Amino acid sequence: MANQVMPNLLLKRAFLTPDRPAIAFKNETYSFKEVYEKSYQIAGQLLHLGLAKGEYAGVLLSNHADTAFIYLAFQLLDVKAVILNNRLTAEEIAWQLNDSKAVHIITEKTFTKKYEEINVVLPKLTVIPKEELFAANFIEPKITDEISLDDVCTVMYTSGTTGHPKGVLQTYGNHWWSAVGSALNLGLSEKDCWLCVVPMFHISGYSILIRSIVYGMRMVILDTFKENEVIKTIQSEKVTIMSVVSTMLIRIEAELGESRLPKEFRCMLLGGGPAAKSLLENCMVKDIPIFQTYGMTETSSQIVTLSPEYSLSKLGSAGKPLFPSQLKIIDSNGEEAGNKTAGEIIVKGPNVTIGYLNREEESSKKIVNGWLSTGDIGYLDEDGFLYVLDRRSDLIISGGENVYPAEIEGVLISHPDIADAGVIGVKDENWGEVPVAFLSGKLELKKDEITEFCLQKLAKYKVPKQFYFIEQIPRNAAKKILRRELRQYLKELKRQDCN
Amino acid sequence: MANQVMPNLLLKRAFLTPDRPAIAFKNETYSFKEVYEKSYQIAGQLLHLGLAKGEYAGVLLSNHADTAFIYLAFQLLDVKAVILNNRLTAEEIAWQLNDSKAVHIITEKTFTKKYEEINVVLPKLTVIPKEELFAANFIEPKITDEISLDDVCTVMYTSGTTGHPKGVLQTYGNHWWSAVGSALNLGLSEKDCWLCVVPMFHISGYSILIRSIVYGMRMVILDTFKENEVIKTIQSEKVTIMSVVSTMLIRIEAELGESRLPKEFRCMLLGGGPAAKSLLENCMVKDIPIFQTYGMTETSSQIVTLSPEYSLSKLGSAGKPLFPSQLKIIDSNGEEAGNKTAGEIIVKGPNVTIGYLNREEESSKKIVNGWLSTGDIGYLDEDGFLYVLDRRSDLIISGGENVYPAEIEGVLISHPDIADAGVIGVKDENWGEVPVAFLSGKLELKKDEITEFCLQKLAKYKVPKQFYFIEQIPRNAAKKILRRELRQYLKELKRQDCN
Numbered sequence: 001m002a003n004q005v006m007p008n009l010l011l012k013r014a015f016l017t018p019d020r021p022a023i024a025f026k027n028e029t030y031s032f033k034e035v036y037e038k039s040y041q042i043a044g045q046l047l048h049l050g051l052a053k054g055e056y057a058g059v060l061l062s063n064h065a066d067t068a069f070i071y072l073a074f075q076l077l078d079v080k081a082v083i084l085n086n087r088l089t090a091e092e093i094a095w096q097l098n099d100s101k102a103v104h105i106i107t108e109k110t111f112t113k114k115y116e117e118i119n120v121v122l123p124k125l126t127v128i129p130k131e132e133l134f135a136a137n138f139i140e141p142k143i144t145d146e147i148s149l150d151d152v153c154t155v156m157y158t159s160g161t162t163g164h165p166k167g168v169l170q171t172y173g174n175h176w177w178s179a180v181g182s183a184l185n186l187g188l189s190e191k192d193c194w195l196c197v198v199p200m201f202h203i204s205g206y207s208i209l210i211r212s213i214v215y216g217m218r219m220v221i222l223d224t225f226k227e228n229e230v231i232k233t234i235q236s237e238k239v240t241i242m243s244v245v246s247t248m249l250i251r252i253e254a255e256l257g258e259s260r261l262p263k264e265f266r267c268m269l270l271g272g273g274p275a276a277k278s279l280l281e282n283c284m285v286k287d288i289p290i291f292q293t294y295g296m297t298e299t300s301s302q303i304v305t306l307s308p309e310y311s312l313s314k315l316g317s318a319g320k321p322l323f324p325s326q327l328k329i330i331d332s333n334g335e336e337a338g339n340k341t342a343g344e345i346i347v348k349g350p351n352v353t354i355g356y357l358n359r360e361e362e363s364s365k366k367i368v369n370g371w372l373s374t375g376d377i378g379y380l381d382e383d384g385f386l387y388v389l390d391r392r393s394d395l396i397i398s399g400g401e402n403v404y405p406a407e408i409e410g411v412l413i414s415h416p417d418i419a420d421a422g423v424i425g426v427k428d429e430n431w432g433e434v435p436v437a438f439l440s441g442k443l444e445l446k447k448d449e450i451t452e453f454c455l456q457k458l459a460k461y462k463v464p465k466q467f468y469f470i471e472q473i474p475r476n477a478a479k480k481i482l483r484r485e486l487r488q489y490l491k492e493l494k495r496q497d498c499n
Numbered sequence: 500m501a502n503q504v505m506p507n508l509l510l511k512r513a514f515l516t517p518d519r520p521a522i523a524f525k526n527e528t529y530s531f532k533e534v535y536e537k538s539y540q541i542a543g544q545l546l547h548l549g550l551a552k553g554e555y556a557g558v559l560l561s562n563h564a565d566t567a568f569i570y571l572a573f574q575l576l577d578v579k580a581v582i583l584n585n586r587l588t589a590e591e592i593a594w595q596l597n598d599s600k601a602v603h604i605i606t607e608k609t610f611t612k613k614y615e616e617i618n619v620v621l622p623k624l625t626v627i628p629k630e631e632l633f634a635a636n637f638i639e640p641k642i643t644d645e646i647s648l649d650d651v652c653t654v655m656y657t658s659g660t661t662g663h664p665k666g667v668l669q670t671y672g673n674h675w676w677s678a679v680g681s682a683l684n685l686g687l688s689e690k691d692c693w694l695c696v697v698p699m700f701h702i703s704g705y706s707i708l709i710r711s712i713v714y715g716m717r718m719v720i721l722d723t724f725k726e727n728e729v730i731k732t733i734q735s736e737k738v739t740i741m742s743v744v745s746t747m748l749i750r751i752e753a754e755l756g757e758s759r760l761p762k763e764f765r766c767m768l769l770g771g772g773p774a775a776k777s778l779l780e781n782c783m784v785k786d787i788p789i790f791q792t793y794g795m796t797e798t799s800s801q802i803v804t805l806s807p808e809y810s811l812s813k814l815g816s817a818g819k820p821l822f823p824s825q826l827k828i829i830d831s832n833g834e835e836a837g838n839k840t841a842g843e844i845i846v847k848g849p850n851v852t853i854g855y856l857n858r859e860e861e862s863s864k865k866i867v868n869g870w871l872s873t874g875d876i877g878y879l880d881e882d883g884f885l886y887v888l889d890r891r892s893d894l895i896i897s898g899g900e901n902v903y904p905a906e907i908e909g910v911l912i913s914h915p916d917i918a919d920a921g922v923i924g925v926k927d928e929n930w931g932e933v934p935v936a937f938l939s940g941k942l943e944l945k946k947d948e949i950t951e952f953c954l955q956k957l958a959k960y961k962v963p964k965q966f967y968f969i970e971q972i973p974r975n976a977a978k979k980i981l982r983r984e985l986r987q988y989l990k991e992l993k994r995q996d997c998n
Contacts, residue, residue, distance in 0.1 A: 007822075015819065173503075188682060
């Protein structure tokens, strides 16, 4: 059989249920027909501004209805969206745009300072703030009315142990199957409404948009997280499902106090790293229906979710792989580990990325016969439920954002006074984890100076909260940093705060 | 990308939700774990009896939980089921078994007479009644734990204008996408329960089994249609969805009288040919939530369904194509017809058959670039809703069963005293339509004699209810029967009943 084709998602949805409410933002609600008309208009303007079918173009936007329309206009034109985390520095974003060979970026005036800096690094890049896009001339666009599930739809960068971020290719099929796998697990009701307060530039937010279109479901977008507003919105908009990370859930749970969420609210989808057992237990007391999940950019959102009937008996587990997907635990010999034996989590399924943009070698190392090595550590219990122990050995998850030590170390070492650097995560009450750094080199450096230096090159959430000077960064024979030893230092050794 | 693979459907479902109720039949309800254990046991017994992965084997069974277990055991072994309509004559079934090169048939003792006759025609065929299968020895089976969506799962024969039936290939992907397309349209609730009183040997019944496994949904099987029992079962089993054909719905609606179905009952999926507007209106008065559909064996059940929000304003329409599927109306020049212009319905989508078994030439004529010519006539209104005018020009639908005039004509002409024959459908209060025949040849033939002759070779529902002798069967230059003229005869000309 040839590659599976399907109607363009938005085109089909607007045809099927034009009058259903689709996207709510602030005081506006748009029907699917209106979403289509907006996106169609933008598609014609993008075309006028020179974007072309098949190209990779950057998108740097905050949560807003416009962001949905622009993402969908890209799909109508079959322009591949390189979706940029708006918390990154100009330098980080420029690196991703350069790596993806994007020549256009759609952004917004609130990021003027950032995109002007990007333009300095990449003078050939055409920067199009949405305010100019919406005022541009219009060319009747030729809509891509049929898509192949194998075609790339979006690219999202994620760092790894190697330091530099890699562009994760997400096909239409990845997004489609992710939406279908979730629906088969959570069910699907005409009354459903999904609240999106997670960033739309993350797969957690983008996947809500896809579900809205595929299911014909209303989504409500919020541009900032404020726990009291979230609770009010759940009530006023009759929200039934919401995606959160632990940091958000802690604040919602606290804000609720003695009150409860409406009984129509049926699913709090909790992703973005491990959650404290105490939090899960507190939520249970308040009847917050938590669905723990495990997923990543490479799996186009959740791949493992705890089914409703097990939320109590398997508290703390991420659940079982969604219907179309598979999972194994592999020991250090590459063999399947027995029950209750920890090992690396590997996953397979139609929602798993086909690879990294322009990185065939790395892709073929990380994805073998369709099985993706996640680098995360976990085990399966006797009933096949997954318990995630450690994300990617050295990965730090801070407020739901992935922070890769190697990337921070690379920046630190680039400072002329720093000889070597090692970064680990430490527990933090608000953010889950925060990065701290160990440094060797000249001792006269001040914390403020290093912080300032890092802020030039790294998103704020990646900048270490503490710096410790030590004589030598522990490394093994292969020069790999021994992070476990750094953790030991923190616990046991006499510390020398550089501040 | 390689062919899309997925976990074996039953294996995965039994792993995900082992304890959920899966199949209810008479006084027994089996959980998904129990369904798996039953099917696994049968798979091992089939293996012992010589069935092998990849072979095509016949299945001749009536509605029963065992039938589900056997179908699923076939899937576990990756044996392709040639699913036989148990209302066919031994001769008709033997023809299909021979055509599909099946060497085994799984059947049941209630069909002893029929399978003994089949065995006379096909002496090399190994007949295995389920009573013997269940008593057979067991070999630990090697389960097909991963399926390719492109692999054939089932074959169902359907006749055409050419007379002889053709085996429609239905892949795992066809069934999967059909189930997903339906869920995206109807929604999916933990409380759902689908009543199967349509034959499991039809795609209408088999597709309920697939949905049960894919959704993790309870299905209730009834072996005969009795309107009072159906209503009782809906109440006692808390059925929410039911598949019906018009004939059934007429009887349910009448039986209900002044009473109503429980309010949890949310969908009466009406397929198998056009429904009278008066029936739809009567149902509306009684709050029976009718979802009109259009589909066929080649589309692995419904491909077009009327969404809930349009059941009133588009009464009589079959709706719009399900999310993954597409539809066009083609005029006699092969061009897309404008709105409100009748033409042939052509369809495309991942639920559409890949072709007919061992009939590559016919397949490539009927399916061009993924578009299947249905032969049915219809039009789209200004909003893109489908109205089906005529099934396959000459197709007769009697009580939900397809009856092909060419097949009956072939049998009639084989009688030594009949020179020529033409068959058309006439309206019937109970069955929607029934076939009647026009004959030319010796006039001394009696109705009873011809009926008796037909019953030897044709399923009862295919045997004409009336025979009319005329001088000559009207044919065009290409010798094609002019059925419209036969319809005119019935209306206007002096008739000569052969009885």
